[in-house]
Amino acid sequence: MTAGAEGQKASGTDPQALPDSAERLRVARIGKPHGIRGEVTAQLFTDEPEARLAPGAVLIRIPGDETSDRTTTLLTVTRQRWNKSVCLLDFREVTDRNGAEALRGSTLYVEAPWQEDPEEEGWYSHELVGFTCLDTAGLQLGTLKELITGAAQDLLVITSVSGEEVMVPFVEEIVPEVDVENRRILLDPPAGLF
Template sequence: MSQQADPQQRELLRVCRIGRAQGLKGEVTVRTFTDEPELRFAPGSVLYTKDGSRTYTIARSRTFKDRWILHFEGVDDRDASEALNGLELYVEADDPEEMAEEDAWYPKDLIGLEARVADNPANGIESGKAGNVIGKVVDVIDGPAQSLLKIRLATPVIEQKDGSYIPASSDENDENNDTKIIKTVLVPFVDELVPDINLDEHYLTLDPPTGLIPDL
């Protein structure tokens, strides 16, 4: 690790939070916040504290039971590794143009985008609904298999006892009939369901299967 007297202004992205010490030789377990751990935790990779004032260079990395275990240069005993517990580390953001060419995105790029029905839906949605606004992306959630887009619906709906839906503002709703108001939905962030992302025009398109998004 090293101290930077005058850290450069850079865009940093959180990749891990250090947990407990592992063994006696300076290794630590980490909770990961990246979908590219093999790249981010490769030996020689440099991680930063949030303010960019300290750097930690990875000397070795390995996995054990789905956990990543890291050993940083200069952290060579248990006391030193225990002192890092709870520290969050970051990497420099990749070049946005290169990421766009590779169809790679950061969660912060997606939050706030308008979600629309894809132009040529192929997973069961009627083609006549192409271009309809579904809502807005309000969060990106890390799932065990893939990330999930949390979409706040433009028009919240009420699930009735018979399984049908009506707009939440409908006069047909009876507040005492145990109905359920649905304001958000989760959509797996995979190419098949999210075919197009347009950061310049601030929208993405969805091609969900029938039933994934209520009343669509």
């Protein structure tokens, strides 16, 4: 299971912040306002938007570099809908276009669910960061920097042993194995990719 997430730890004395032991999963980034009643577009980082961004979901908002409202807050989703292929969100705390514009560029997180069954298959993308990437002969190709969740397919961003960033489609033919226990990703890349 990839949730298109990125681990974050809460800190500080903000009463709305999660405890230091809680882990956050990145689910979306707030885009431009849509209309005049506070609705916003959202760039998704999750493969489960209907569940993670459903009405009633409480999201942790971390301001981006260009966000005018620089405070970390909680936002409660009141409505999620689609305009063609664009996800639109309404929040209880945002009632007009100015409020929506002030949040532009913020990243939205959810508290990471605790995985009860260690045998359960799957992972969150942030858990793969730092994994060693090997070819089928066992030669090290690099280290996973990031997993980018896309609409058509996911991409692995790998820092190669030479220091270059290489984007690899996360498909079974090229990535036949993810060994979570040993923190390794086996790759069978086409010639010339690395």
